[in-house]
Structure formats: structure tokens, C-alpha cells
Amino acid sequence: KKFIIELIQKKAIYFMDNENYVTTINLLSIDMVTYDKYLPLIIPKTKRNINRIKNYELGKQTISFGWVGRITKFKFFSLIKIISDLCEYYKKNPNTFMNFYIVGDGELTAELNAYIDKLDPPYEIKFVGTVKNKDLTDFIFENMDLVFTMGLSALELAQNSIPTIVTPFSYSEIKSNLNYKFLYNMNEYDLGCQHIADNSLPNQLELLLDYFLLNNKSVSKSNKEYIEKYFNNNINVSKFINAISNSSYRIDDVIKNKFTNPDLISLILKRLNCMIKSKPIISNENNLRQDC
Numbered sequence: 121k122k123f124i125i126e127l128i129q130k131k132a133i134y135f136m137d138n139e140n141y142v143t144t145i146n147l148l149s150i151d152m153v154t155y156d157k158y159l160p161l162i163i164p165k166t167k168r169n170i171n172r173i174k175n176y177e178l179g180k181q182t183i184s185f186g187w188v189g190r191i192t193k194f195k196f197f198s199l200i201k202i203i204s205d206l207c208e209y210y211k212k213n214p215n216t217f218m219n220f221y222i223v224g225d226g227e228l229t230a231e232l233n234a235y236i237d238k239l240d241p242p243y244e245i246k247f248v249g250t251v252k253n254k255d256l257t258d259f260i261f262e263n264m265d266l267v268f269t270m271g272l273s274a275l276e277l278a279q280n281s282i283p284t285i286v287t288p289f290s291y292s293e294i295k296s297n298l299n300y301k302f303l304y305n306m307n308e309y310d311l312g313c314q315h316i317a318d319n320s321l322p323n324q325l326e327l328l329l330d331y332f333l334l335n336n337k338s339v340s341k342s343n344k345e346y347i348e349k350y351f352n353n354n355i356n357v358s359k360f361i362n363a364i365s366n367s368s369y370r371i372d373d374v375i376k377n378k379f380t381n382p383d384l385i386s387l388i389l390k391r392l393n394c395m396i397k398s399k400p401i402i403s404n405e406n407n408l409r410q411d412c
Contacts, residue, residue, distance in 0.1 A: 132369030134159040138308030160309040182217040186264035191226035219244040270312030278343035288315040300324040304346035
């Protein structure tokens with residue numbers, strides 16, 4: 121706690137989104153940060169310039185939904201909630217032709233299969249497994265109409281005009297409605313928030329799907345514009361440089377600080393020095409990270 125407070129006082133700590141920030145100050149019971157505290161993820165601008173637009177008519181064509189993400193504990197409960205909620209949506213729209221792709225795997229894949237077997241959804245579920253990063257966007261673009269995900273995947277998909285819903289995460293079974301949101305409706309750079317039970321919350325998924333089927337052009341465009349506005353390379357690189365300039369915390373402070381591990385700090389600094397001298401951290405859109 122003392123270390124974090126010291127970093128705040130010297131403007132030496134930043135947060136990638138509101139969820140991380142709020143969790144930190146609440147967990148440590150510290151005062152609100154007054155400076156511009158966000159340094160969001162940076163994602164290169166896509167070369168793809170396609171707005172995929174379809175006219176959906178329930179009962180006349182198949183609508184393909186999908187999940188992109190690891191099948192691990194904090195995502196598992198959200199995924200099975202999505203599958204269950206889509207079952208409820210199908211019951212209200214029995215003439216709907218739909219399927220659901222699952223892209224990803226993890227330590228809870230067997231449990232997911234067992235859940236699906238027991239639930240026996242009235243629509244087809246297709247397990248895809250892991251798809252290579254270089255092939256992922258094209259695979260989703262060609263096979264899915266709407267994707268549920270969280271984190272960096274939401275940015276990568278939305279900037280390629282793929283309609284994207286950000287799903288809250290949870291470490292336990294979800295018994296109330298999930299607060300699903302289109303990416304462009306997220307708050308302060310959030311790419312996923314922890315689920316908070318709220319029995320007064322209406323069925324958000326039903327509302328979003330109904331809206332999407334009538335306004336998929338708007339959803340696709342709004343998501344992409346949101347990416348370009350808030351996760352823009354040039355803007356956020358400038359913010360990062362300004363953050364370094366405005367901080368009064370120096371390397372000597374880090375090394376001398378009793379809360380830090382000198383060996384770890386030394387390793388990080390050597391690594392950064394190696395990367396700066398030999399190869400750029402960001403070289404092009406197809407190869408974001410390079411080892412030195």
C-alpha cells in the first residue's frame with residue numbers, strides 16, 4: 121500500500137482501464153488519483169476496410185454467434201451463462217436458425233463439454249479449439265455474425281468490423297442477469313468487468329440481440345469508431361511519453377525502494393535497454409513484438 125501511494129504521489133503509476141483502477145483503490149483503501157491515470161492498450165490500425173452488413177430475417181437464415189477466449193475459471197462461468205441465455209433467446213424465437221462457435225480451449229474444456237451435454241441446447245455448438253493469431257480474424261469474419269469476448273480480443277475483432285459484445289467475468293456461478301454490453305458502450309477503456317449480481321437488471325442479452333439484428337451496420341460502425349477514438353496508436357503513444365515526462369519517480373528511486381526487488385528491476389532495465397538498442401518494440405502491424 122505504501123509503495124502504491126508513493127507511486128501515485130509522484131505520478132508514476134497508470135492503469136490500463138477503469139476496472140483495474142477501481143479495484144486497486146478499493147482493495148487498498150486509498151484516495152482517488154487526481155491526474156490523468158489511464159494508459160490504455162495500444163492496437164495497430166487494421167488495413168482491412170470492410171463494413172460487413174447483413175439483413176437478418178429470423179427463420180430464413182442461420183445466425184452464427186461465437187465465443188473467443190480461453191476456457192479458464194474466470195471466463196468459464198461467463199461462457200456457460202452465454203450458452204444458457206442463448207437457449208432462453210431461442211425459446212422466445214423458436215423459428216431462429218442459429219449456431220454457436222467456441223474458439224479457444226483451456227483447463228475447463230472437459231467441464232464445459234459436460235455442461236453442454238447436460239443442458240442439451242436447441243442449437244448447434246461447434247468447438248473450434250485454438251486458432252493461430254494470424255488466422256483468427258479471418259476465421260471469425262467468415263464464420264460469425266456476432267462475437268462474445270473480453271480483453272484484447274474485443275479490440276482486435278471490433279476494429280475489423282466484427283460486431284462484438286464484451287462479457288463480464290466471474291470466479292463463481294452466475295445466477296443473475298449478466299450486464300452484456302457492446303464494446304462501444306464500455307466505460308473508461310474497460311474491456312471486461314467483474315460480474316456484480318443485480319436482480320433488478322433486465323435480460324440484457326435479449327435486448328442487445330434484438331437491436332443487433334435490426335442495426336448490425338450501426339453496431340459494426342460504432343465499435344470500430346470507438347477503437348479508433350480511444351485506442352489510437354498515435355494518441356496513446358503520446359500519452360505514454362507525456363506520462364514519463366510528468367512523473368517525478370526516477371530509476372534511482374526504484375532501485376533504492378525497499379518495496380521492490382533490485383534483481384528484478386535490474387533485469388527489466390537491461391531488457392528494455394537491449395530492446396531499444398537492437399530492435400524496435402513495435403515494428404509493423406503484422407509483428408508487434410520482437411525479441412532482442
